[in-house]
Amino acid sequence: MRHYNAGDRIAQSINYVLLTLLAASCILPFLYVISVSLTPISEYIKKDGLVLIPTHTTLTAYREIMQGGRLLDAYQVTLFRVVVGTVLNLIFTVITALPLSRKSLPGRSGLLLFIVFTMLFNGGIIPSYLLVKNIGLLNSEWSLIIPGLINAFYLMIVKSFFEQLPEAIDEAARMDGAGEISILVRIVLPLSVPIIATIGLFYAVWHWNSYFDALLYINTPENQPVQLFLRQILLAAVAISGDAAEAANAVNPISVQMASVAVTTLPILVVYPFIQKHFTRGVLLGSVKG
Amino acid sequence: MHRTMNLLRRYGVMYALLIPGMLYFAVFKYVPMVYIAAAFKNYNVLQGLWESPWVGWQNFQLFFDGVYVKQIIGNTILISFYKLIFSFPAPIILALMLNAVTSTGFKRTIQTLSYLPHFLSWVIIYGLLVAFLAPGTGLVNQLLTSFHMDRMSFLTESSLIRTIIVTTDIWQSIGWGAIIYLAALTGIDPSLYEAATMDGANRSRQLWHITLPGIRNVIILMLVLRLSAILDVGFDQIFIMLNPLNQEKADVIETWVYRVGLQEGRIGLATAVGLFKSVIGFVLVLGANRVAKKFDGQIW
Numbered sequence: 001m002r003h004y005n006a007g008d009r010i011a012q013s014i015n016y017v018l019l020t021l022l023a024a025s026c027i028l029p030f031l032y033v034i035s036v037s038l039t040p041i042s043e044y045i046k047k048d049g050l051v052l053i054p055t056h057t058t059l060t061a062y063r064e065i066m067q068g069g070r071l072l073d074a075y076q077v078t079l080f081r082v083v084v085g086t087v088l089n090l091i092f093t094v095i096t097a098l099p100l101s102r103k104s105l106p107g108r109s110g111l112l113l114f115i116v117f118t119m120l121f122n123g124g125i126i127p128s129y130l131l132v133k134n135i136g137l138l139n140s141e142w143s144l145i146i147p148g149l150i151n152a153f154y155l156m157i158v159k160s161f162f163e164q165l166p167e168a169i170d171e172a173a174r175m176d177g178a179g180e181i182s183i184l185v186r187i188v189l190p191l192s193v194p195i196i197a198t199i200g201l202f203y204a205v206w207h208w209n210s211y212f213d214a215l216l217y218i219n220t221p222e223n224q225p226v227q228l229f230l231r232q233i234l235l236a237a238v239a240i241s242g243d244a245a246e247a248a249n250a251v252n253p254i255s256v257q258m259a260s261v262a263v264t265t266l267p268i269l270v271v272y273p274f275i276q277k278h279f280t281r282g283v284l285l286g287s288v289k290g
Numbered sequence: 291m292h293r294t295m296n297l298l299r300r301y302g303v304m305y306a307l308l309i310p311g312m313l314y315f316a317v318f319k320y321v322p323m324v325y326i327a328a329a330f331k332n333y334n335v336l337q338g339l340w341e342s343p344w345v346g347w348q349n350f351q352l353f354f355d356g357v358y359v360k361q362i363i364g365n366t367i368l369i370s371f372y373k374l375i376f377s378f379p380a381p382i383i384l385a386l387m388l389n390a391v392t393s394t395g396f397k398r399t400i401q402t403l404s405y406l407p408h409f410l411s412w413v414i415i416y417g418l419l420v421a422f423l424a425p426g427t428g429l430v431n432q433l434l435t436s437f438h439m440d441r442m443s444f445l446t447e448s449s450l451i452r453t454i455i456v457t458t459d460i461w462q463s464i465g466w467g468a469i470i471y472l473a474a475l476t477g478i479d480p481s482l483y484e485a486a487t488m489d490g491a492n493r494s495r496q497l498w499h500i501t502l503p504g505i506r507n508v509i510i511l512m513l514v515l516r517l518s519a520i521l522d523v524g525f526d527q528i529f530i531m532l533n534p535l536n537q538e539k540a541d542v543i544e545t546w547v548y549r550v551g552l553q554e555g556r557i558g559l560a561t562a563v564g565l566f567k568s569v570i571g572f573v574l575v576l577g578a579n580r581v582a583k584k585f586d587g588q589i590w
Contacts (some may be wrong), residue, residue, distance in 0.1 A: 005492075008492075008493055010492070012390065015391065016391070018387065019391070021486050022384070023403040025461065026403045026404055029421065032419070032421060032429065033421050048436060050432055052449055092310060093311075095307045095308075096307070098304070099305065100308070101306060106301065111312065119316055120575050121569075122319065122322065124322075124326075124567065125548055125552075126328065126552070128322050129551075129552060130322070130557070131321055146318070148319070149314050150314055155311075180307075205409055210407075210526075211413050211526070216552065227411050230414065231413045232417060234417055254420075254424070257421075258421060261418065264414055268409050272409060276402055280405075283466070
């Protein structure tokens with residue numbers, strides 16, 4: 001075994017301290033955000049904003065952002081986007097990857113080139129915008145789903161995974177008279193649960209986090225997803241603080257901002273412990289050379 | 291004829307499965323390439339793309355003669371370069387630090403927490419920046435005040451914006467990026483370390499002669515991938531942090547294209563600049579792949 005001298009021990013201690021600081025920097029900001037969102041304005045002013053743990057709490061900021069139903073509308077759009085979008089992503093990715101994983105398929109390399117080229121060259125923001133406009137998807141929730149139906153990179157990962165499945169099983173099933181579809185449903189899919197779950201999680205997080213496509217394609221407030229709602233609150237905080245006459249029980253604009261950050265982050269923080277392990281595996285599956 | 295029928299019987303289902311996907315790539319990836327024509331047109335909303343008059347290279351000329359060209363290309367390359375020298379090594383260092391940890395529980399906890407920022411959108415991260423750096427209410431400014439120091443308007447200060455961009459980039463990606471290096475580290479034969487210890491090599495020599503060579507190929511592959519995307523500096527990140535006061539130091543090609551094209555409506559000019567970026571990017575990827583092949587780690 002390795003032996004440690006004094007220098008090693010010091011190095012090791014510094015290492016532990018630095019790693020602890022890094023981990024703390026990843027989690028403490030959220031505690032601060034939640035504290036500020038719960039702090040009444042009077043206490044906030046008294047303590048000059050240094051409210052690491054609030055002594056009094058209020059839900060005023062949360063009530064404020066719930067008002068008018070905009071947040072709920074935004075959540076509906078995001079939920080639709082994540083659920084419907086991810087399901088469609090997976091269906092399209094799997095049915096496209098399966099034929100491409102058959103090395104004997106005539107024309108396979110040409111089809112692959114057709115896809116790989118889109119990973120290397122693209123028209124850019126404006127041509128994509130013109131396309132979405134021309135096919136009439138502007139301001140529709142579908143503009144957040146259809147243009148991103150297949151991620152070419154994930155498609156290649158799934159394709160490589162299918163290629164690794166033992167061909168013997170496939171052949172045996174065919175001998176028994178199973179058609180391609182039933183091979184897909186009964187044999188390939190059950191064996192591919194790990195990769196499909198991983199890619200599904202990748203797609204879902206992408207849907208949850210994107211805001212740029214919504215910024216481009218959606219102008220109507222009721223169709224904006226949560227991320228855009230948050231962006232607007234962050235950029236227009238002053239406007240929310242309201243009438244000066246109401247200052248006594250006015251809402252603290254920073255609390256409103258932080259409440260918005262909290263409600264946007266919460267779903268991720270809740271599901272994170274459950275999905276975190278799968279992602280690690282996903283990165284490793286993804287790094288398998290295709 | 292007979293052969294075609296045979297092929298269809300054998301692969302018909304497979305080809306049928308391919309139709310929706312291929313249609314998707316044709317419509318959503320190749321049609322926009324046709325729309326690049328806008329770069330060579332004086333685009334007019336009323337006339338539409340095909341009726342608008344052709345103007346040759348005029349849009350490109352307009353851009354390269356303009357006052358912004360230096361600024362946005364300079365910002366793009368500079369921010370990219372900063373990310374390369376600071377954000378690229380960060381996950382490698384983290385992986386090496388985690389690798390030196392002997393307690394599995396501690397290691398797993400640190401890893402789990404360090405992945406977290408990867409799952410947050412840039413809008414949320416901007417929200418955290420507001421919590422800490424906002425001029426009136428941010429925690430850092432409250433602390434500065436309580437120490438009787440001057441408040442700083444971090445988020446609108448152009449001299450700080452690049453530092454903020456690079457720092458948040460490291461924070462967001464360090465844990466996630468370390469995964470692949472940790473995987474590579476587990477692949478190093480432990481007997482090498484034992485032999486080195488026998489020969490009297492201390493830990494820093496082991497790091498230099500065993501650990502780093504052990505993950506060299508992964509580092510090179512990641513570096514090549516990184517270099518090929520040098521013009522993609524992270525639109526989502528920069529766009530949310532950009533404001534008129536820090537624009538001078540942080541406006542990059544893509545944020546400029548968005549503003550000029552979709553907010554000012556100069557579609558032709560914006561498409562031309564977007565195309566310029568795509569072509570450079572394409573050349574860089576091809577070049578990077580050639581380099582990667584030499585190290586047996588080609589991208590495709």
